[in-house]
Amino acid sequence: MSKAPKHPSQRDDLKRWDDEGGAPRSGHPSHESSLAPEHRAETTLYYLNLRTESGLVDAPEGERHPNLQTARDAALAKAREMIAEGDQKGEDRRGWCVEIMDRANQRVLTIPFANALDPKPSR
Structure with missing residues (x-):
């Protein structure tokens, strides 16, 4: 039994989604073997928004980023930088967060941001 969409337009939509670097949609695997383009998209577009006490x-x-894990790593690095910057300014930014869209x-x-804080290594 084929996993290919019933309508060619659905296949084209998924291929275009992959080619343009879109994130996987819920319920639609982005890289099924029957739908995979000849060359896979190397990166996906993510937006790293900041949520502070005063808003978004x-x-x-x-x-x-190549995948969500690398976007997560970038968000953690961004959080660490912003916590350090806030500490220098006397601002506590540990209640902030990064929303990956x-x-x-x-x-x-x-x-x-609290997830970006490295726990003290225990020996």
């Missing part, structure tokens, strides 16, 4: 700061431009503006992951 939208990222005007997205960032391209896909290109359809759907939240795919939330990273609290």
Whole structure:
């Protein structure tokens, strides 16, 4: 039994989604073997928005990452930098978070700044 969509237009939509670097849609695997393009998209567009006590700061431009894990790593690095910057200014930013959004503006992951803090290594 084929896993290919019943209508060619659905296949074209999924291929275009992959080619343009879109994040996987719920219920639609983006890389099924029967739908995979000849060459796979190397990156996916994510927006790393900041959620502070006073509101949301939208990222005007997205960032391209090979997968959600690398976008998460980038969000953690960004959080560490912003915590350090806040500490220098006497601001506590540990209650902030990074909301990772896909290109359809759907939240795919939330990273609290507190997760970016490295626990003291135990010996």
